[in-house]
Amino acid sequence: MLSFSTDDVAPGDRFEQWREVRSRDLFGVTIELPAERRAAFAGSFRAEKFGAAIVSEIAASAYTIRRTEADIARVAGNSLCLGLQVRGPGRLDTGSGCSEMIANGDMIINHSDLPYGATPGTNGGFHFRMLKIPVSDELTLGRSIADLSAARPLEGTRALRPLRALLDVLTTHKRASADAERDIVHIARLGLAARGRLAENLPEVRSAIRAGLRYLALDIMAEQYHQIDLTPALVARSLGLSVRHLHLLFEDAENTFGRTLVLMRAREAQRLLVGQPELTVAQVAYACGFESLATFYRVFRSVYGMAPGDARQAN
Structure with missing residues (x-):
């Protein structure tokens, strides 16, 4: 630099x-x-x-x-x-x-x-x-x-x-x-x-347009991931797109829309578990937009290979 x-x-x-x-x-x-x-x-x-x-x-x-x-x-x-x-x-x-x-x-x-x-x-x-x-x-x-x-x-x-x-x-x-x-x-x-x-209408330009719109979608997701009712339809409507078009934006990305949102929530949960030990596991789960504790435990284990409580103790 x-x-x-x-x-x-x-x-x-x-x-x-x-x-x-x-x-x-x-x-x-x-x-x-x-x-x-x-x-x-x-x-x-x-x-x-x-x-x-x-x-x-x-x-x-x-x-x-x-x-x-x-x-x-x-x-x-x-x-x-x-x-x-x-x-x-x-x-x-x-x-x-x-x-x-x-x-x-x-x-x-x-x-x-x-x-x-x-x-x-x-x-x-x-x-x-x-x-x-x-x-x-x-x-x-x-x-x-x-x-x-x-x-x-x-x-x-x-x-x-x-x-x-x-x-x-x-x-x-x-x-x-x-x-x-x-x-x-x-x-x-x-x-x-x-x-x-x-x-x-060139394929290369259409691909670039999708990439830029995907970043706009990611901004919305980053701001609203904590909302349990954050759906593809809500994000698509915010961008003025159809739900099908929204999912197409993520075809060239590493993860689908759904997986991207899950990872956002899991990463924030991991940060809260370590950084705010006064919060219960349930409080962390709901603060990050998970609809149930069972879903949170399943997702967290799939991402980090351990239970939320173990992640907190490891740090």
């Missing part, structure tokens, strides 16, 4: 170092900030490799940014960039005579080696997450994306909701549960579909 901040730099040197050492040589961009605001500048950055991609996150005081032809020649990437403007609205200049306003929560998709510029809408700073994925013909299904200038996804596409779900997973702590190789390919194809470069 690469991580740094301005905390250990003298205030008078922070912006200059960020501009010359970080932005110019590492990010491959040109940044500017009025001289009177430089003394208050602060920023932090971290990046780590995830599969073939680089996941990065930056939070800093507001400044103008440009990626020029000279920047591209110095730091080229040939990558697909999927970004999320968590905080800090502004105007994005695509470099082709077009510009658009970017609001909090907007996504930006582009090829890394095209010029762009961005002007902050406020002086309140910004927070940005990005996934940078090396381009290959296999990844893009043979489509060239060298002309994919920076822009938001198209509205109303089927790929948009699963794309947002996967971007949330892969750019936060949730990626610990992701499949790096598979999900990086999926999100790249969702991003290209959301920009109109891949048709949504």
Whole structure:
């Protein structure tokens, strides 16, 4: 992991170092900030490799940014960039005579080696997450994306909701549960579909859509696993899907919907048994959504190879 901040730099040197050492040589961009605001500048950055991609996150005081032809020649990437403007609205200049306003929560998709510029809408700073994925013909299904200038996804596409779900997973702590190789390919194809470069009826894109929707289903299950009446019908309805479609989402996964929910409940039960010894086994079972003690004992033994009481004593 690469991580740094301005905390250990003298205030008078922070912006200059960020501009010359970080932005110019590492990010491959040109940044500017009025001289009177430089003394208050602060920023932090971290990046780590995830599969073939680089996941990065930056939070800093507001400044103008440009990626020029000279920047591209110095730091080229040939990558697909999927970004999320968590905080800090502004105007994005695509470099082709077009510009658009970017609001909090907007996504930006582009090829890394095209010029762009961005002007902050406020002086309140910004927070940005990005996934940078090396381009290959296999990844893009043979489509060239060298002309994919920076822009938001198209509205109303089927790929948009699963794309947002996967971007949330892969750019936060949730990626610990992701499949790096598979999900990086999926999100790249969702991003290209959301920009109109891949048709949504392609088998590879349909597979990626299912993967993104599955993560949305997992979010619902993680929030509501403790409810005894959490059924496939309830989760499907929350997603606007049929029950059959919901089960199809889990066909490519390691476990079915039912087995996934059982494992969630069993793992939480194991955590409570060890971490909260004041709770009875029955209290743990019902707190985790099991409908009966008999079911809980059977499931727990199938997952951990021992009875709940033995698991508590073992720790």
